Amino acid sequence: MTPLWYLRRLRSMAPAELLWRLRSLTLQQAWRARRGEAWPLPVATPRWAGGSLPGGVGLPEGQVSALVAQADAVLEGNWPIFSAQAAIGGTDPDWFRDPMTGRVACAGQYFTDVPYRDEAQLGNVKALWEVSRQHHITLLAAAYHQTRDARYAERAVAHLQSWWRHNPPLCGVHWVSGIELGLRLVAWVWTRRLLDGLPGIGGAFEHNPLFQRQLHAHQCWLATFRSRGSSANNHLLAEMAGLLASSLAFPLFQASAAWARLGAAELEREIERQTFADGLNREMAGGYHVFALELLLVAACEADAAGAPLREGFWRRLQSMADALAATLDTRLQGARQGDADDGRALLLSPPGHSASTEVLGACGRILGVAPWWPRLPAGTPGAAYLGGLARSRHLPEGRPTARPNLFPHAGISILRDMQPGREEIWCRLDHGPHGYLSTAAHAHADALSFELRFGGQQILTDPGTYCYHGETEWRQYFRSTVAHNTLELHGQDQAQEGGPFLWLSHPAGRLHAASGLDEGERATIEVSQGAYRNSPGGALHRRRLVLDRSARSLEVLDVVEGSEAVPARLAFNLHPDVECRMREGVAELSWAGAEGVELAKLVLPEGLRWSVHRGETAPILGWYSDGFGRKKPATLLLGHGQVMPGQELRSRITFLSAPSWGAARRKVAQEA
Template sequence: MKLRRLLNMTVSEVACRGRQETAKWWDRLEMTGRTASASDAIAGKSLEHCCRAAPARFFEGVVDEATPRHIGQRMRESYDETVAVADAACQLRFDLLGHRGLTFGDPVDWHLDPIAGRRAPCVHWSRLNPLDPASVGDSKVIWELNRHQWLVRLGAAYRLTGDERYAETFAANVRAWMRANPPGVGINWTSSLEAALRLISWCWALFLFRGSNALSEELFVEMLGSVQVHASRVEKYLSYYFAPNTHLTGEALGLFYAGTVFPELRPARRWRALGARILIEQLERQVLPDGVYFEQSTCYQRYTVETYLHFMILADRNGVAIPPTVRERVQRLVDVLVALRNPDGSIPSIGDADGGWLLPLATRAPDDFRGMFSTAAALFGRQDYAWAARGLAPETVWLLGADGVKAFDGLRPAPPGAPASRLFADGGIVVMRSGWDEGAHQLIFDVGPLGCPFSAGHGHADLLSIQCSVFGQPCLVDAGTYGYAAEPRWRDFFRGTTAHSTVVVDGLGQTVPAGPFQWDARPRARLHRWQSTEAFDCAEASHDAYSRLADPVVHRRRVVFVKPGYWAVVDLLDGRAEHAVELRFQFAPIEVTVGPDLWARARVSEGRGLLIKPFAAVSLKGEVHEGDLAPIQGWISPVYGRRGPAPALIYSTVARLPLCIMTLLLPTERLFAAPPAVIPLLGAATALLGIVPFEGAE
């Protein structure tokens, strides 16, 4: 396997990996635990000099004296929440990912996973495997603490209140961290992305705590020396080939931060140029022409938008010219998220979601993108982004200051002018919706590939799956992610086919996991038809995932939206032999029942919900499973590290192929009334030809 991988590498990849492996070897030989000296870092520049010169280089909201007033007067809930998060941090209690009130000891043990009760060894980082839960626990939990984004929340609380407790907590913990994490030693140096995110947090903390007695000259110089160590590590081990996705762009942003905010550092000009070049190049590579992020993940699409918003704002503050294509392509990214946005304002989960943020300036649920929409609205002057944001967000105030507030307030929020139903052909996503109102019906149909061209690591085996909102409320959903490496059995379930609303053949997933971020094969979906009119939408696609069976099976799915009222989903399974077939629907945690007549009822609010009924020329069995463990089914994960039971509706049969199943998805305001009369049309050999529409349908 390794030889085959090596033979497939380009010369440049072999050279890059060779350089990095050689660098690791030298790093291990030189592992002395030294830190950069003040003269190495800032060439004699003082804290006073940097505090005087640097504010013009940083984000306006951080240095704008009006920011506390804007937050306090217009966003009191955010003000209070920021103070509460900072108070908890002073007590060394942290909300990280899906975990609440985590403690890592007093003093903090920076190498501990308190969930698994495991402590990563303090050896050179290249000797550690962060994906080995037996030795390090869940590295995501450890890293989330060590990103030091909670220091930024402490700094925000300090700017809002002037309370020196927050500054003292910051200073004490940064000193403790530097003592416990000498350069190159331990799990907190294993990832270039994590080093870059910590570097960004430190930049913010240094500006937020400027003027505090706790930020002494000595601490400033020591931190700036560590910033140089962080940036040098990132530069040396950029993820050009290891993870050329949000890892690489996040690392590039860290270099751009260090080189732009601290030009006194000797390598600053090189870091700034390198970071900007990577960000500009990767935007073209990672964002498809239609604006879909190439890893097929809404979470990582949001990460990408955040990265480029920071890049553009910081570049503008420092007079760094960037091509106009950057603005254009970032807006395409945001346009996709606006189109995918559920009627209730949440963003549907597609692909992996790790629960993290580039820089969380407010506490938000993983599906709450309002802060990003708000900042994009102010930066680009877009009314539709302001509509999606549902009001000015604190993130915008911190990033753009008074100018951002003025820009947002000058917009008249309005839904997009584009059609409500649309196809993103490059990304393989179909959106069908009745309108832009909060009570709209919406369906998302995945007709794209499994992951991106170079890796399916963050992609799910969800080909031809659907998600659905009725009366504005999410009903059929993606099950989520839950975790990456700590619990392989759960990792495989949540990214597997049985966690998604699609068809399963012979109890097999569309592909087989080959590690936490790999699959043994890359089946593809193909879109055959898309048509959208005032009366209906129709999309048809197929995939070849089950062509690997002894009797190859092709799954073809057609989804028709009869506007504005209901969907018909037609599944055609082409083969020659007998197969076990499951038509699966994964719901949000709502009430779902199925009767002997196969009518299923999913309640989203009092009296309203979704009726589901399949029609076939063979006998079907309908069941609802929730919270099952053997096998695992009927679970969702709303955020990384947390899971809960949720209904999975399964219609199953064993039949000789070919087979056609036509399923009606009918939003109704009279969920528990008698269902409508729908008559299947049978042809020769009892083949299903269609259905006679119910009363009131067309």
């Protein structure tokens, strides 16, 4: 990072945070004497208090088969990490080899000396950390719990002991970030629980001095250096979830009870701070809503299992988060693609690639009950079965919505959709809320008033996703940029000023003016605005109106710029990679493969702009889509350029062909192909 970045980062901190960080730096230097075998381990009272799960936790046969198949792949050394495969074969993997680049990080450096932002030295630190979250170990443990096949348990224990040996306290890249320590503690608790009853399992965990040292060092680190101020987002949730879970399940030390109380108090406070009153997460990132919900749910289940339940208010807020997630899913049970997403999980008990949204919702439904309007969820996913069996059921109907909400006024999210899901469901999410959370807004994108549109769950006009965090600056900038989202860019500048890969220097916010028909009727209409460019020449204000005509099967988008002079503008429509596009005199003819053949739509583009088509370009970067962290693919971007006069209307309209038109339209597409 450059000196300018450090200056900007310091400016984002309040005085109290600066003092906390100064204190932490002082302690970190003092802790150098504690590194490795010098870690001062207090007297431990070996005890496992996390209980066991019944061997017959019911999973459908298909779920067990998938779990076993993935566990067998792990035994063979195959474990997917984003777009790569981690080398985890045998009993002693290389925990310092980046699966993305092949680079190897130094194992012995004191954790504050590790240049973890330097990909040239270290590789992709996100991928390195992902392996050491040890999700493959909890999956092996779950496979053992279902099958009692000792091979899975033996490999799980071997990998844990390997990690403990090669990562002594405070040494190396895996001690840099608190979120990683917290997630590892959750993995250790669940591995021990799922392996309960295995001969000698206590000797591998609570009676093992190597484990005791690792546990104590992790817990001390989290209690001492937990995230504060502008960093207290989902990282703090993971840190405190790990501290709470491990202190309750492994009460080995005199400080264990105090650490558990600290974790519980922080989580009860943070669930209120990090959640809007309407239930959505304040980071303005759909993937992080699911991640935060899972972290909080795991922590609450651990507290229940230990007989120290969190307050009812915590569970009510958790329920509101679950309801908000259920309300924003489309007919394929896909969530919103807003802001950052890195495929993070608090606890992995299913093969990678399973939907985190449905698994977490399934667990919430088992504990809190399924609202009548929730979508139908897959039955018997491992995460839902195991978590749902750990906590007691609760009935908290007071204040719970009796019908599916489509407007989230505090978060600034609206869903325009058909009344019933199905193969032809039109689903549209519009962003008109705050930019992000805390002074950094770390996981936000410059996407004010952007929308995404789906038909029958197929993404048509889409959000680009995230792709990367570290090491590829230009790609990080593109995927967060305004032009990568379905909204209006003015003056050739993003709506928000970027200060670094997780830092925004300005925080534009949207405003809701009117909404009608979101819950019933033939038309749903919403009017919003944002003033990101108010301080630019012309003092521009962007107004946008969306009208979903359910009977006409169309969505109209009206954009107007208010100001004192004409401004240069670019209006972007980003198509999903599976959507093909043909331009014909200001009309984009769209087609994609549906369940019963080719589906078609017509996008009439606004007059007064010059339209160009971009796909997979790199100079400059334009026309890309990421379907998961570390992966990207070309996608079509329709880009309208021009000078926009004050009050000029830019009217777009996309119409999905009705069923009677399908036959003729498909024949036409086939003939032209």
